[in-house]
Amino acid sequence: MNSLSVVIELAVSGLVIGCVYALVAWGFTIVFNATGLVNFAAGELVMMGGVISATLHTRFALQPIVTVPLTVIVVAAVSAATDRYFLQKARRQVHMTLVMITIGLAIGLRGAMLFLTGKDFQFPPPFSEFEFPPILGINLSTQGVWVICAVAVMTGVLWWLFAKTWLGYSMRASGENPRAAQLMGVSPRWVSNLSFALAGAMGALAGTLIAPLASANYASGLYFGVKGFSAAVLGGLGSPVGAVVGGLLLGLIESFAAGYVSSGWKDAIALGLLILVLLLMPSGLFGRRATRV
């Protein structure tokens, strides 16, 4: 029960939840980069990841190896559909209108999930049953390791996507200058669809990863949306690196504030620091562009 093990336990706990925040923050960032839009339904995508994978398990007795990819695909498709059939039809509207539409979509998705998956809190099984032996007196939760590994892998994948592939270039180009990108043969509409699909996949992954630890429930979208958005803003909206840094930082601050200062004040401390950062660096830690409202 020494203080080193406490520090490590708090750090691990903070990292795990920080990774989940990072995934949600990526959802915001990718969409923002490609379309300039803040998608306030991002939290609901996380919620859907959780409840759909949990329901697939309870109703059809499918194992995580099946439910997780299936859920990610379904939610990515739903997210792309919300873009194609709702947001793109309103593309000529004022920005504020588009934001309101995403909020409306969030409410609609929440209602749909209540109807389809019920009101209960579901705890689906962890991805693997293997239990780590205690290291230095600390018990690592297997699911926590999955979370961290998944985000580490995704970091690599996203970096490769945006830095090395034509697809990534198109998305970045379309975000910076849609007209020029169009002239170069990139379809902004298609890029927009793809970015929403990718954001849906990120969110769903976050949802399936956290559900065994924290439960899946139709009402949890707002909570994740707020945390993910705060993480994205902290790191700098528009910066994928910022999203990861922001997410991990937010998770760690929450965990250490609860562990060493006061558990009742942890959210106030974490968000207070966010405000402080924004006062000093309005674009966030890694942000490059100002957000248009």
Added chain:
Amino acid sequence: MHLKHFFVTAAVLSTVLISHTAGAQEPLKIGAVYALTGPVAPYGVAQQKALQLRTDALNAKGGLKGRKLQVFFYDTEGNGNKAVQFTRKAIESDKVDIILGPSTSGEALLAAPIANEAKVPLISHSAAQTVVDPARPYVFQTAQYDRIAVPVALQEFKRLGYTKVALLSSTDGYGQSGTAVLQELAPKYGISIILEQFDRQDTDMTAQVLRARQSSADVMLIWSTFPAPAIILRNAKAAGFAKPIYNSFAMAAPDFLNQAGPNAENTFVMSAALLLPEALSDSHPSKKAVMEEYQEFLARYKEAPTPSAQHALDAMSIIEDSVKRIDGDVNRQSLRDAIERTDIFGANGHFKFSPTDHGVSTENAPIVFLLVKGGKFTAAR
């Protein structure tokens, strides 16, 4: 022209006569403002089932004083604003004679004043003392509340020799209400409280568990509704928390066992006796009411009731008892006056209402301690 006048008068007279006689058979309207969906739906749904079964049984026997019971159910989703809207709807559009619910304290604190102002009796199923203290003329409460449950818990801790309690509570209405009462009453039992808090929707309480472990408390008490306690138990197991863990009566439901799984093993839950009637001693004055309510629910639904059901059943017992004592017209006012003179034993305890006391009695509450063994609730001693 005379003939026309005759027919008009006859029509008017007959409508008046018919409506007057129909008045005697007008149903007694009950508005049930419950959380039927949403995170706290387990409470509301159990109450709806309980209410349905009791009103059906009474209607089969001809209703109360010849009037059939008509229930209007409203789903608040556990949302305070909806609770207020539906309370208004029940009073103004559906013109109910009495309101049952809401299911949670947050909703009740918002909805009760509405009923009180509109002079409609309301029997709440919430668990916060502040709903009926100070007593408002038209607001009553059947559920045991924290001021009743807390002394029982503190007495048990004192009996077991615990002097330091690590309290992990949520920051919502339920957690805060319990925390306030615990902090107020603990010194009287020679117990000190170490407080750790979390948001009801938080995903990880490792930090709070570690602090509880560091504080060398003798026991952990969790005061929160779903889903946090299941998460805390998992965190506690991972952190190797070795002291006994107690949960408040909010976890006295099968959903707790489903959510926490093996992590709940060997933990304690405070519960109304209805969850496990055999844990209550036969000599307890509420034992009869508890057994009756348990049996009637089991007979109709083929499943055991959760304690939330008793709030609705006790409310109906109070209404039944009150209507018997009314001479003359049964309306909002006469119901309220009769309810205020109630003196019966329900599953929640002794209801001895008076102008200053609109809640269940604090003495000898039928609360038991349950130990989770083999994935089931068992009597702790």
